Amino acid sequence: xxxxxxxxxxxxxxxxxxxxxxxxxxxxxxxxxxxxxxxxxxxxxxxxxxxxxxxxxxxxxxxxxxxxxxxxxxxxxxxxxxxxxxxxxxxxxxxxxxxxxxxxxxxxxxxxxxxxxxxxxxxxxxxxxxxxxxxxxxxxxxxxxxxxxxxxxxxxxxxxxxxxxxxxxxxxxxxxxxxxxxxxxxxxxxxxxxxxxxxxxxxxxxxxxxxxxxxxxxxxxxxxxxxxxxxxxxxxxxxxxxxxxxxxxxxxxxxxxxxxxxxxxxxxxxxxxxxxxxxxxxxxxxxxxxxxxxxxxxx
Amino acid sequence: xxxxxxxxxxxxxxxxxxxxxxxxxxxxxxxxxxxxxxxxxxxxxxxxxxxxxxxxxxxxxxxxxxxxxxxxxxxxxxxxxxxxxxxxxxxxxxxxxxxxxxxxxxxxxxxxxxxxxxxxxxxxxxxxxxxxxxxxxxxxxxxxxxxxxxxxxxxxxxxxxxxxxxxxxxxxxxxxxxxxxxxxxxxxxxxxxxxxxxxxxxxxxxxxxxxxxxxxxxxxxxxxxxxxxxxxxxxxxxxxxxxxxxxxxxxxxxxxxxxxxxxxxxxxxxxxxxxxxxxxxxxxxxxxxxxxxxxxxxxxxxxxxxxxxxxxxxxxxxxxxxxxxxxxxxxxxxxxxxxxxxxxxxxxxxxxxxxxxxxxxxxxxxxxxxxxxxxxxxxxxxxxx
Numbered sequence: 001x002x003x004x005x006x007x008x009x010x011x012x013x014x015x016x017x018x019x020x021x022x023x024x025x026x027x028x029x030x031x032x033x034x035x036x037x038x039x040x041x042x043x044x045x046x047x048x049x050x051x052x053x054x055x056x057x058x059x060x061x062x063x064x065x066x067x068x069x070x071x072x073x074x075x076x077x078x079x080x081x082x083x084x085x086x087x088x089x090x091x092x093x094x095x096x097x098x099x100x101x102x103x104x105x106x107x108x109x110x111x112x113x114x115x116x117x118x119x120x121x122x123x124x125x126x127x128x129x130x131x132x133x134x135x136x137x138x139x140x141x142x143x144x145x146x147x148x149x150x151x152x153x154x155x156x157x158x159x160x161x162x163x164x165x166x167x168x169x170x171x172x173x174x175x176x177x178x179x180x181x182x183x184x185x186x187x188x189x190x191x192x193x194x195x196x197x198x199x200x201x202x203x204x205x206x207x208x209x210x211x212x213x214x215x216x217x218x219x220x221x222x223x224x225x226x227x228x229x230x231x232x233x234x235x236x237x238x239x240x241x242x243x244x245x246x247x248x249x250x251x252x253x254x255x256x257x258x259x260x261x262x263x264x265x266x267x268x269x270x271x272x273x274x275x276x277x278x279x280x281x282x283x284x285x286x287x288x289x290x291x292x293x294x295x296x297x298x299x
Numbered sequence: 300x301x302x303x304x305x306x307x308x309x310x311x312x313x314x315x316x317x318x319x320x321x322x323x324x325x326x327x328x329x330x331x332x333x334x335x336x337x338x339x340x341x342x343x344x345x346x347x348x349x350x351x352x353x354x355x356x357x358x359x360x361x362x363x364x365x366x367x368x369x370x371x372x373x374x375x376x377x378x379x380x381x382x383x384x385x386x387x388x389x390x391x392x393x394x395x396x397x398x399x400x401x402x403x404x405x406x407x408x409x410x411x412x413x414x415x416x417x418x419x420x421x422x423x424x425x426x427x428x429x430x431x432x433x434x435x436x437x438x439x440x441x442x443x444x445x446x447x448x449x450x451x452x453x454x455x456x457x458x459x460x461x462x463x464x465x466x467x468x469x470x471x472x473x474x475x476x477x478x479x480x481x482x483x484x485x486x487x488x489x490x491x492x493x494x495x496x497x498x499x500x501x502x503x504x505x506x507x508x509x510x511x512x513x514x515x516x517x518x519x520x521x522x523x524x525x526x527x528x529x530x531x532x533x534x535x536x537x538x539x540x541x542x543x544x545x546x547x548x549x550x551x552x553x554x555x556x557x558x559x560x561x562x563x564x565x566x567x568x569x570x571x572x573x574x575x576x577x578x579x580x581x582x583x584x585x586x587x588x589x590x591x592x593x594x595x596x597x598x599x600x601x602x603x604x605x606x607x608x609x610x611x612x613x614x615x616x617x618x619x620x621x622x623x624x625x626x627x628x629x630x631x632x633x634x635x636x637x638x639x640x641x642x643x644x645x646x647x648x649x650x651x652x653x654x655x656x657x658x659x660x661x662x663x664x665x666x667x668x669x670x671x672x673x674x675x676x677x678x679x680x681x682x683x684x
Contacts, residue, residue: 077586077587113634113635113665114586114637114661115328115557115558115586115588117328117329117557118328118557118586118588121329180634181630181633181634181643182628182629182630182631182633182634182647199667200631200667200669201667203621203627203628203629203631203667204621204627204629204667204668205627206627206628207628207629208628234639236634237634237635237636237637237639238639239639240639
């Protein structure tokens with residue numbers, strides 16, 4: 001290439017780049033899906049649909065023929081209005097959406113704190129989930145669990161975890177947003193304590209670290225924080241102060257979801273030890289400023 | 300070896316046994332049966348009479364038992380031969396062991412004397428407030444009791460094994476309910492001017508009465524066992540003496556308890572408390588389902604709701620508590636407390652408010668300390684029904 005040719009090339013490339021740049025402002029790049037979608041208002045069904053649609057739709061998470069486990073919070077023998085458990089209508093909506101996406105089987109399960117029959121029934125989740133086409137399974141006996149080794153764990157090295165969780169294709173974590181006497185808040189990572197048999201160990205070692213260790217082993221594909229009602233005092237069992245927000249937060253990153261949930265409850269995420277530890281162990285992003293959050297308002 | 304012969308009686312028996320077991324099986328949370336779960340026990344005049352004598356009142360919920368007694372005057376021991384679940388089990392056992400028909404089994408006169416004498420003694424003892432001992436030998440209590448405790452199962456199996464050898468031996472010679480119904484039958488024959496023998500002579504009756512009074516008096520003046528503060532009764536159980544006399548030991552509350560925390564006492568609450576329910580929170584706490592009073596046939600457990608009763612109050616053993624003793628973050632007791640009676644101090648250590656605590660024992664059950672819990676419920680300050 002001689003000098004003339006070089007200059008010609010340079011000039012035409014520059015011109016092309018300028019034209020491209022001028023046009024490029026108008027041609028929108030395909031928008032990246034948000035890290036978090038926050039849907040406020042409406043009833044349970046459209047709220048769930050909108051939140052998942054904003055993340056790319058249910059087909060991003062559930063393929064036809066999949067075995068899906070929905071893990072709501074059914075810990076307590078309390079009514080939906082008391083806000084101690086996930087709202088049954090939200091559970092039913094999620095189950096219905098998974099069925100629509102072609103899931104072979106949708107299982108709703110939780111290792112309850114109170115008696116499992118009483119919790120499943122009084123929370124309204126058993127009836128609502130069955131209606132929506134889910135199988136509601138008990139988790140009250142050790143035979144439903146098997147031991148899992150977590151090599152990276154700091155304190156929770158080999159917990160007993162629910163077989164259903166270990167054997168499923170898709171895990172959807174569906175906690176309710178509450179304050180918590182021991183762990184300060186109970187959101188998606190804390191909700192996973194409901195898949196462990198020997199929870200006492202988590203308390204007698206180091207609760208916050210154990211919660212994070214568990215998240216190393218159990219990885220939900222989709223996290224939906226149910227903030228239909230939030231409990232802002234006397235958590236987790238209540239009876240406590242309940243605020244009705246009619247909100248749902250969808251995410252794939254557990255730390256981001258919990259950071260947002262902590263913000264809903266009025267905490268700075270950095271002040272919640274297990275969220276901070278999870279971020280430090282590279283489980284997700286704690287800084288909400290650096291995340292794409294899509295807000296949707298429904299009538 | 301087996302000879303099957305159709306009898307209407309057998310049909311009734313199978314139906315009765317199935318009904319008894321279905322009712323027993325369905326006596327659980329959620330209780331769809333409501334008042335029907337204890338219908339067999341309310342048919343039982345032996346339980347009704349002994350409990351009424353012991354509590355010195357008339358327990359009206361046992362009105363079906365009066366009906367049964369009245370029918371017995373006309374129809375004899377139809378309950379024993381057609382309905383009684385233990386009787387059916389006995390017949391099944393003797394059928395399977397290929398014994399001859401039950402009518403040919405020995406009915407020993409001296410044993411029937413013992414049966415009726417024992418009944419007299421039992422009734423006198425019930426008058427002294429000691430009904431529970433006799434109620435342990437009621438056939439319905441035995442039939443349900445085999446599901447509830449190991450001694451109950453052993454008693455049931457012994458009776459079945461004996462009956463496999465001597466068909467209906469129990470019913471003719473030992474069963475206290477059988478004795479009452481047999482007496483009813485004979486009174487009925489007397490009314491109808493048919494020959495009816497009363498095997499108990501006046502002398503035998505008086506000596507049975509004497510022995511009953513002697514045993515009852517001895518029971519009254521003996522130094523009673525001191526009930527420890529770890530004995531917890533079901534929510535809104537009536538006051539202790541009233542409770543031990545009203546309770547018919549049917550075991551319905553023990554069967555229905557969703558956490559399996561209710562267990563029958565052996566001798567922890569003395570002889571008079573034998574077979575009564577106690578709550579052992581470390582096995583299962585009170586889940587506040589309020590089913591125990593709904594199945595109780597004699598209102599030994601009173602109708603109640605949250606805020607009206609107190610089983611006891613929890614106390615923390617600071618040396619064993621993870622938070623107090625080792626400075627760990629635990630607070631499981633506070634998390635689980637259904638009435639928010641536990642709060643944490645500035646160091647995240649739990650503190651029990653005994654005034655709010657209802658003694659359900661959820662904290663004791665969930666305490667992650669191995670072995671004995673670091674938070675334990677005592678019956679101090681209990682409020683009974």
